[in-house]
Amino acid sequence: MLFLSVAIVIWQDLKIGLYGYSAFTMEFMITTLIGYAFLRQRNRVEADSALKIERLEEDMNILSNDIKEKNLGVHSLEEKLNRYAMLKGVIESLSTHLSLDDINNLVIEESVKTLGKSGRALLFLVDTEKQDLMLSASSGASRIKTKKGDTFDHWVLRHRKSLIVEDITRDFRFPVDDVEESKKIFKSLIATPLISENKVIGIMRMDNPDVFMFTQDDLRLLDIISDLAAVVIQNALFYSRTQELAIKDGLTGLVVRRYFLDRLEEEIKRAAHRKGAISILMMDIDHFKEYNDKFGHTSGDLVLKYLARTLMSMVKEGDIVARYGGEELVILLCGRNKKEAAIEAEEMRRTIQDKPLTLRRHAATITVSIGVANSPEDAILPEELIKIADERLYKAKTKGRNRTCSV
Ligand code: GH3
Ligand code: MG
Ligand code: MG
16 A cells, blocks of 8 residues: 555656656655554544444453353243242142142142152151151052151151252261162252141151252252141141041040941941941940949059950951940951851950959959941941940840850
């Protein structure tokens, strides 16, 4: 550019005949100066532009990072919104159920759905009598060894607060032996207490075979679900306790006569449908009035409690032991014919007779008389079956007590 300008000026001077040594020198110097000034200006402009471009690029980077962060924020907000919308669903579905089993299973189902995490989900309820944990519902677990909770669940129970463990092998709050056993099944977990009326009534827990599978956000959500679950489970417990009180006798804990009669009708129908059999044993304490007179009414109550406990420990699952009235008990034996029922009745009678009770520091022997009746062998209708069992009980009494009559 510079040389082109010098050439043009010299060419024009040559054309008009002005060209001489001094003129050439002057022109050359002026042109060189102009050229130098021009070059400096251009370099400056170029440097300015490069700086501006650099700054723009920096700004663009910052903006694009900002956008990325905002996008992440929007995404996590969307996720949060989704999760909270799901929580609304949890509240609705939990409030429509009343049975405790249904609620327990639903709590597990909704927790897994809301958190969207794989692995196991376990719900333990506190057995208030034993002050122990009991596994009440689970998902994602084929076989659970620790039905009474493990070291992590007991930590939550003891501390009454939520727990997150990202890697159980690196968390030194827990005994090494327990961790060694647990790490075969899971490596990370979250657990929250279910608190109602200031008492821990259960533990909700999720775990996973991999490390770092749960976030603080997951724990917060599980906390919310646990709070909801605690209210609903407590309600269900109250409800089932009220129902239990209505069907259970306060002294012995056995079911009452009305409940027994309802169940007897059902069981007779069920047995008839399967072409099976059921038997009933009508049992009465011998000379009970004498015990009361001799040892007092409170001791008599103890005899009744002892008798109830003994019989409950001898019957099979599905059988029913009821307090029919006063010191008269009735036992429903499912699936047993008369011969089998008579054998079991004799076993009960002998067990009671063979175990003397200490009443007011005196050893006292309790004996019972039993009447056996079977459906369909003796009767089909419940009231008839009871009448026959009662008649045989009376027969056992008149024959000298402490015996079983089945004919
Ligand atoms: P047996 O049946 O052998 O003919 O004589 P028994 O003395 O058992 O019969 P009875 O019907 O004369 O007396 C039943 C007694 O059972 C009278 C009553 O005080 C007592 N009894 C009924 N319910 C209870 C109770 O809840 N607690 C106590 N301690 N006694 C009860
Ligand atoms: Mg009696
Ligand atoms: Mg009686």
